[in-house]
Amino acid sequence: MPNARISLCCLLVGLLSVASLAMGQEANDPLAQPHSLDQTGFPHELYQWLIPADNPQTPAKVALGKELFFDKRLSEDNTQACASCHLPAKGFTDQQPTSDGIHHQFGQRNAPTVLNAAFNVLQFWDGREPTLEDQAKDPITNPIEMGMKNLDEVVTKVGGITEYQDKFKAVFGGPVTIADLQRALAAYERSQVSFNTPFDRFMAGDEKAISDQAKRGWTIYNGKGRCMSCHGVNPTQPMFSDNRFHNIGVSAHKSDFVPLARKALTILARGGGAQQLDVLAIQTDMSELGRFLVTRDPHDIGGFRTMGLRNLLVTQPYFHDGSQVTLWDVVDHYNKGGVQNPFLDGGIVPLGLTEPEIDDLVAFLATLTSPEYAQAAQVEYQAQFKRSRTDRPQRDTAAAMGITGRNGPGLGGPFGDIGPAQMGENPALLGGD
Numbered sequence: 001m002p003n004a005r006i007s008l009c010c011l012l013v014g015l016l017s018v019a020s021l022a023m024g025q026e027a028n029d030p031l032a033q034p035h036s037l038d039q040t041g042f043p044h045e046l047y048q049w050l051i052p053a054d055n056p057q058t059p060a061k062v063a064l065g066k067e068l069f070f071d072k073r074l075s076e077d078n079t080q081a082c083a084s085c086h087l088p089a090k091g092f093t094d095q096q097p098t099s100d101g102i103h104h105q106f107g108q109r110n111a112p113t114v115l116n117a118a119f120n121v122l123q124f125w126d127g128r129e130p131t132l133e134d135q136a137k138d139p140i141t142n143p144i145e146m147g148m149k150n151l152d153e154v155v156t157k158v159g160g161i162t163e164y165q166d167k168f169k170a171v172f173g174g175p176v177t178i179a180d181l182q183r184a185l186a187a188y189e190r191s192q193v194s195f196n197t198p199f200d201r202f203m204a205g206d207e208k209a210i211s212d213q214a215k216r217g218w219t220i221y222n223g224k225g226r227c228m229s230c231h232g233v234n235p236t237q238p239m240f241s242d243n244r245f246h247n248i249g250v251s252a253h254k255s256d257f258v259p260l261a262r263k264a265l266t267i268l269a270r271g272g273g274a275q276q277l278d279v280l281a282i283q284t285d286m287s288e289l290g291r292f293l294v295t296r297d298p299h300d301i302g303g304f305r306t307m308g309l310r311n312l313l314v315t316q317p318y319f320h321d322g323s324q325v326t327l328w329d330v331v332d333h334y335n336k337g338g339v340q341n342p343f344l345d346g347g348i349v350p351l352g353l354t355e356p357e358i359d360d361l362v363a364f365l366a367t368l369t370s371p372e373y374a375q376a377a378q379v380e381y382q383a384q385f386k387r388s389r390t391d392r393p394q395r396d397t398a399a400a401m402g403i404t405g406r407n408g409p410g411l412g413g414p415f416g417d418i419g420p421a422q423m424g425e426n427p428a429l430l431g432g433d
């Protein structure tokens with residue numbers, strides 16, 4: 001009898017390790033588990049509202065979605081899971097400028113976090129998918145991400161795995177379908193909510209939750225830094241994003257927008273729908289056109305979604321192309337008035353921020369870190385701070401202070417105005433609701 005027990009036990013261990021081979025170790029990470037909704041700053045009503053009527057959250061569905069999220073068998077050659085580019089330990093990103101997909105092919109865009117993606121009004125940097133359900137199918141069939149030929153192939157492959165047959169039947173009452181697979185993935189993603197930051201506690205009334213330096217940074221964020229005009233925060237925008245699209249000049253330095261836009265229009269006119277759009281966005285030089293690919297409206301050329309600002313110190317590097325290494329580089333970009341181009345958003349102007357003000361602003365951004373990432377963020381903050389003392393590729397003090405035109409003397413005199421001086425308001429009374 002003890003022997004039988006041992007062999008049963010070995011058999012189970014063996015089965016589990018086969019499953020975990022396909023699943024990858026990341027699935028066992030405590031950071032990968034569904035999160036409690038009981039967090040300071042968590043917008044309960046908004047969250048309930050954002051859950052689609054045809055896809056209610058249930059523990060069994062979330063667990064199924066989690067298995068799928070970590071399962072490399074969703075890719076053509078069993079090498080890529082969603083989690084390959086959205087790692088829990090890295091704030092559900094890969095911390096690379098752009099992602100390494102199937103057969104080590106790199107795309108054009110930085111992988112955003114899945115944390116709090118439930119609150120995105122549209123998904124992707126260009127908002128080309130409206131919901132998490134719609135989004136979930138795209139990477140699976142993208143040729144350089146997970147590489148499956150089409151959605152039928154996905155259903156055949158996943159539907160051929162006995163454990164999934166059983167689980168889909170239990171959760172959805174039928175065989176594996178692509179719509180239910182998308183529902184399960186989206187349900188798991190909606191369980192990855194991450195609030196409870198020092199700043200959330202500060203806004204809830206705990207004056208001591210953030211430092212004096214971060215309080216000064218919050219004042220700058222709302223005033224001289226003009227961050228609030230796009231990264232607004234209130235109960236319906238809990239992610240510090242207006243969920244709109246702006247050209248802030250990130251892609252301007254490497255794109256000749258007009259010929260590129262013409263080329264994109266020619267290709268889009270041939271049809272191809274969502275899959276064609278996905279390929280243009282991920283794989284081609286037309287990626288830099290951003291929102292224009294979706295709307296074909298010239299005002300949207302080089303426009304990207306205002307990204308949320310939570311947990312930035314585990315989701316580096318920054319911007320849609322991962323071009324900025326530190327938060328100091330990001331602030332330097334804004335401080336000099338972005339990179340000039342004919343489609344630049346009117347809200348991007350030289351800010352005149354001094355070095356101590358830049359440090360204060362970054363200290364504020366650091367308070368948007370959830371407790372489960374506090375330690376990793378602290379290490380990253382120190383590394384970025386150190387780097388920023390010597391290495392500031394985006395710094396252009398003369399442009400920031402309005403002494404020269406933006407991007408060097410070639411463009412003539414100063415554009416726009418310099419941010420207003422601080423009024424010295426009590427930072428706790430600014431913004432929020």
Ligand code: HEC
Binds near residue numbers: 122124139144282
């Ligand atoms: C090869 C890397 C890679 C894989 C694999 C991958 N993603 Fe992504 N993910 C990305 C990149 C890059 C983007 C941004 C693309 C864009 O905006 O055009 C993204 C965007 C997203 C977004 C949008 C987030 C936002 O803020 O807009 C979600 C949600 C997401 N992925 C979930 C998934 C799911 C679910 C899977 C598995 C089915 C998956 N990803 C597989 C790289 C990857």
Ligand code: HEC
Binds near residue numbers: 226231303315320
């Ligand atoms: C005109 C609107 C606008 C203003 C003003 C603005 N932002 Fe942004 N922000 C955006 C957009 C749009 C993006 C994404 C741009 C891209 O990648 O091309 C972004 C991206 C970012 C990112 C990168 C996020 C990531 O995950 O990669 C950070 C950090 C950021 N902004 C901080 C700030 C700060 C700090 C300020 C104030 C100094 C500010 N922003 C002002 C619109 C704005």
